[in-house]
Amino acid sequence: MNHPIRRASTFTLTAIIIGLITALVGLGPAHAASSPLLDAQELRSDVSALTNDYIDRYQDRLTPEQERRLTRAARQARREMTTLVRVIKKAERRDTPAAWKAAYRQHQRAAAMVDGRFDDVRATLESELTFVERLSAFSDYSSSMRDFRSLGVELARRAGK
Numbered sequence: 001m002n003h004p005i006r007r008a009s010t011f012t013l014t015a016i017i018i019g020l021i022t023a024l025v026g027l028g029p030a031h032a033a034s035s036p037l038l039d040a041q042e043l044r045s046d047v048s049a050l051t052n053d054y055i056d057r058y059q060d061r062l063t064p065e066q067e068r069r070l071t072r073a074a075r076q077a078r079r080e081m082t083t084l085v086r087v088i089k090k091a092e093r094r095d096t097p098a099a100w101k102a103a104y105r106q107h108q109r110a111a112a113m114v115d116g117r118f119d120d121v122r123a124t125l126e127s128e129l130t131f132v133e134r135l136s137a138f139s140d141y142s143s144s145m146r147d148f149r150s151l152g153v154e155l156a157r158r159a160g161k
Contacts, residue, residue: 036103036158039151040088044081046147047114050140051077054121061128069124073117084110091158100159107155111148 034042051074059067087106091099118141126134 035092036151036154037085037088037092039147039154040081040085043144043147043151044078044085047081047144048074048078050144054125054137058125058128062124066124066128070121073120073124077114077117080110080113088155091155097160100155101161104152104155104159104161107148107152111145111152114148115145 051070055067055070055074059070062070084103084106088103091103093099122137125137129137
């Protein structure tokens with residue numbers, strides 16, 4: 001007899017394990033040969049799409065206050081990511097150590113904000129999600145933070161840190 005729940009869990013766990021192995025080995029293919037600006041723009045799009053997806057997918061389970069908090073967190077993340085893209089664009093245009101240091105500092109602020117917003121979103125959604133949905137959300141978060149770290153390493157290198 002097939003167990004559809006077990007099969008779905010196996011696929012989810014496999015995806016998470018592959019994601020963790022990729023993070024540990026450092027095989028971020030999207031960042032191998034691209035510029036920090038392209039990486040930041042892609043990350044901004046990914047974060048925006050992911051937060052919009054969560055709002056669309058789970059809003060029917062949320063109270064109006066929870067939905068407002070989630071929407072506010074998504075708006076703050078988009079704003080912070082847009083600022084990061086703008087500062088990196090300026091750094092690429094100027095290509096000076098000071099400009100890259102400013103981009104690196106903005107990256108650190110954005111990473112801290114996204115990490116903090118994740119905690120807020122997790123607290124808001126955790127009781128509304130199934131175990132598999134929580135694992136999937138953690139996998140999404142881990143992937144985004146891995147991309148953030150990869151971008152930060154490149155910005156630090158260019159800033160001479």
